[in-house]
Amino acid sequence: xxDLAERFAAYAARKLPDARHVRVSGxxxxxxxxxxxxxxxxxxxxxxxxxxxxxxxxxxxxxxxLIDTExxxxxxxxxxxxxxxxxxxxxxxxxxxxxPLDFPFCVMQELPGLEASPSVLLAPPYAQHREKLGAQKxxxxxxxxxxxxxxxxxxxxxxxxxxxxxxxxxxxxxEGVIDADELEPQPIMRAVIRRLRRAPPPPAQKISVVHGxxxxxxxxxxxxxxxxxILDWEMAHLGDPLEDLAWGINPLWTNGTPxxxxxxxxxxxxxxHWEAASGLVADPAALRWWELFSCVKGQGIWVSSAREFQxxxxxxxxxxxxxxxxxxxxxxxxxxxxxxx
Amino acid sequence: MxxxxxxxxxxxxxxxxxxxxxxxxxxxxxxxxxxxxxxxLAAREEFERAAARRVEENVAxxxxxxxxxxxxxxxGLAQRLRAAADARDENLRVSALDASNQALxxxxxxxxxxVEPLATPAARELDEAIWTELVRSAERRRLSAAPF
Numbered sequence: 001x002x003d004l005a006e007r008f009a010a011y012a013a014r015k016l017p018d019a020r021h022v023r024v025s026g027x028x029x030x031x032x033x034x035x036x037x038x039x040x041x042x043x044x045x046x047x048x049x050x051x052x053x054x055x056x057x058x059x060x061x062x063x064x065x066l067i068d069t070e071x072x073x074x075x076x077x078x079x080x081x082x083x084x085x086x087x088x089x090x091x092x093x094x095x096x097x098x099x100p101l102d103f104p105f106c107v108m109q110e111l112p113g114l115e116a117s118p119s120v121l122l123a124p125p126y127a128q129h130r131e132k133l134g135a136q137k138x139x140x141x142x143x144x145x146x147x148x149x150x151x152x153x154x155x156x157x158x159x160x161x162x163x164x165x166x167x168x169x170x171x172x173x174x175e176g177v178i179d180a181d182e183l184e185p186q187p188i189m190r191a192v193i194r195r196l197r198r199a200p201p202p203p204a205q206k207i208s209v210v211h212g213x214x215x216x217x218x219x220x221x222x223x224x225x226x227x228x229x230i231l232d233w234e235m236a237h238l239g240d241p242l243e244d245l246a247w248g249i250n251p252l253w254t255n256g257t258p259x260x261x262x263x264x265x266x267x268x269x270x271x272x273h274w275e276a277a278s279g280l281v282a283d284p285a286a287l288r289w290w291e292l293f294s295c296v297k298g299q300g301i302w303v304s305s306a307r308e309f310q311x312x313x314x315x316x317x318x319x320x321x322x323x324x325x326x327x328x329x330x331x332x333x334x335x336x337x338x339x340x341x
Numbered sequence: 342m343x344x345x346x347x348x349x350x351x352x353x354x355x356x357x358x359x360x361x362x363x364x365x366x367x368x369x370x371x372x373x374x375x376x377x378x379x380x381x382l383a384a385r386e387e388f389e390r391a392a393a394r395r396v397e398e399n400v401a402x403x404x405x406x407x408x409x410x411x412x413x414x415x416x417g418l419a420q421r422l423r424a425a426a427d428a429r430d431e432n433l434r435v436s437a438l439d440a441s442n443q444a445l446x447x448x449x450x451x452x453x454x455x456v457e458p459l460a461t462p463a464a465r466e467l468d469e470a471i472w473t474e475l476v477r478s479a480e481r482r483r484l485s486a487a488p489f
Contacts, residue, residue, distance in 0.1 A: 029369040184439075185446040188475050191453055251489050258489070317376035324383055327482035328489045335489070339476055 002027075004101065005041065008058065011100040012043055015093055019045035019052075031117075035234055037062050040110055055110035056092065061103040062314060072096065073158055075106050077209065077233040080152040085143045089229050114220035114228055118255050121221060122263045129225025134264030135273050136227045137219060141248060142277025144230075145208045145241035154209060158238045163203035166240040171196055171293060177300035181307040188330040189299045192292055192337075201289035204240035205280050212236050214244045215253045216262040245274050245282060246290030251332040252298060252325070288336070295333040302326045350385035354378040383484055394481040395438035399430055401474055402445040408470070409452055412463045418455060421448060449474075 005024040013022040022045040032038025036059040043054045061071065071094065078091035090109035098104055115121055121133065149155050161169055175193050178186060211218075212235025220229040248262055249270055255263035261270040271282045306323025308314045334340035357378040362371050407426035413419040425448055430441055453471050456464050 028367050030367070031369055031372040184443050185450055187446055187450045187453065188479065190450045191457075191472075191475070194454060194457065253488075255488065317373055317380055320380055321376050324380075324484060325488070327479060327484065328487045330479045331483065331487075332489050334476055334479055339472055340479070 004039070007101055008041065009043070011095070012045070016045060016047070019047050021046050032057075032059065035062075036060060055112055057089070057108040057110045058105055059108065060101055060105040062316070071104055071106055071234075073236055074233045076154060076157045077211075077236040078108065080154050080209075081144075081147075081230075084147070086140055086147070087227065087229050088233075089231070111220055111229055114222055116217060116220050116231065118216045118253075118263060121216060122255055122257075125223050126221065126225065129221075130260075130264050132225040133221055133227065134260075134262065134270060136225075137216070137262065137264060138248070138270045138273035139277040140219075140227065140230060141211070141214055141244055142274045142280075144211055144214075145206075145244065145274070145278040145280055147209055149207060149209050149238055152209065155238070158209070158236065161207065161238055163205075163207060163240075166204045166207075166243070167196075167200050167289070167293070170239060170243065171296065174293075174297045174300040178296070178303055181300070181304040183303065183306055183310060186299060186303070186326075186330075188333055189296055192333050193296055196289060196293055196296070199289070201240070201242070201286040202283065204242070206241065207238050208241035208244075210237050210239040210241065210243050212244070212247075214248045215250075216255065216264060217253075240290065241278065241280060242282060242287055242290045243293070245271070246287055247294045247297070250291065250294045250298065251335055252328055291336050292333060295329055295336065298329045298332070299326060302329060346388055347385045350381045350388065354381040354385070357381065379486065382486065386484055390481075391435045392433060392438060395435065395442045396430060396433075398478060398481060399438065399442055399445055401477065402449060403428070405467075405470060405474055406445075406448065406452070409456070409467055412459070412461070412467050413452070413455060414459075415455060418451060422452065446478075 005027040008027070009022050009024045012024075013019060016022065022043070025042045025044060027039055027041040029037065029039050039058040039060070041056055041058060043052075043056055045052050075091050075094040078088050081088045082090065089111055091106065092109065093107040095101070095106070096104045115126065120126065122130070126133070149158065171193065178189060211230065211233060213232050214230075218230065218232040219227050220231060221227050249267050251258060253262050254260055257263050259266060261267045264270075265273070271287075274280075275282055302322050302325045305319040306326070309316075309319040309323060331340055355378075357374050362374040362378070365371050365374055403426045406422040410419050410422050410426070413422060425445060428441070430438055432438075449471065453468070456468050456471065459465075459468075
């Protein structure tokens with residue numbers, strides 16, 4: 001760990017040519033998702049006679065990952081939404097050269113004292129603010145949907161897509177992931193995929209930035225129920241904004257409270273907040289298509305993580321645990337099809 | 342084996358959660374130990390039912406395939422369904438049962454895709470029977486600590 005601290009300090013010194021006596025303290029690996037190794041640290045240096053101490057988050061690619069993601073897109077999304085109505089931590093450095101720390105990494109501002117874990121957020125003292133958290137969560141998602149990707153400077157960085165091609169691009173991709181990574185046949189998801197292809201959704205109302213993993217667990221909140229940052233933009237892309245809404249209300253994320261989307265609000269209330277903030281309409285039939293699709297996407301992630309663990313590419317137990325979610329995801333799909341209560 | 346493997350896995354999970362986890366640093370490692378305890382409990386649950394659920398499912402799928410043979414128009418598929426329906430699990434090791442289960446589930450996907458566009462009453466009835474079996478298959482795999 002100290003080697004990592006020294007190497008990061010050396011890297012930071014190169015990025016801060018006016019800084020002197022650059023050093024790192026408190027480097028500590030923290031739980032921070034399965035697709036990046038996440039560390040918190042304090043970067044100390046002197047600049048123009050002033051002592052500076054910056055609390056930072058270092059997110060480094062691991063040898064194997066839960067999700068194949070493009071770190072440049074993630075970093076670009078943080079940069080694009082900085083200062084907007086979508087709260088994000090400051091994105092500071094992106095390093096794609098593996099030389100400094102063996103693997104590519106990015107550096108973000110740390111927002112200390114806030115909580116992201118669903119099990120903590122849905123228990124006291126946070127739980128008394130469920131409605132407040134839920135209203136903000138879905139309204140912020142509405143703001144993401146409303147934003148213009150062109151004005152954000154994300155068209156080009158993120159691959160553009162025609163409104164009538166959003167569904168096909170996403171379904172092709174995630175079906176391909178299941179094709180490549182499944183360790184056993186998936187008859188339920190295969191039936192869902194065929195059904196989705198037989199009856200595609202209408203074209204997207206607009207092309208939006210899609211966060212890609214918008215769920216309880218990927219935002220930071222304080223004990224008064226205020227959301228301070230939306231995290232984990234690793235799967236951000238351009239597409240149909242209903243994709244994010246559907247992912248967020250997937251039954252898998254109800255956290256033991258099946259009547260509450262994301263464990264926070266009834267589904268209808270979540271949709272109302274999203275519509276009010278986005279100015280868009282969540283057409284029930286189109287949303288239903290994307291809800292079923294979200295089960296396919298989830299299954300793609302779970303079978304990939306199971307394969308990574310089984311192949312020994314990454315022995316992080318979170319990958320094995322994620323792999324166990326395949327039967328839950330099947331049950332979610334059956335529930336959405338009206339075949340399981 | 343005595344003590345029972347389930348009991349050993351249960352104790353392993355308890356020791357990881359109560360003895361090992363609090364003494365491990367940093368916090369990231371604590372989370373990993375908690376996850377390992379959860380995996381041990383999942384393995385305990387699966388150990389108890391591993392053979393039973395595969396045998397039950399293989400029997401159900403073979404019965405479904407036998408019923409499907411007269412409805413399937415594709416001669417090659419019908420032949421493979423008949424062969425699968427006539428087979429039996431002689432080797433009761435979980436790995437062998439798992440291999441035959443995977444082969445049967447792959448054939449089920451093929452059968453389901455074949456039946457879906459057929460409009461005859463018999464085909465519709467078979468489609469419903471397949472969905473019933475799919476629901477049962479999800480229930481057989483359900484873990485008690487699963488989020489849904």
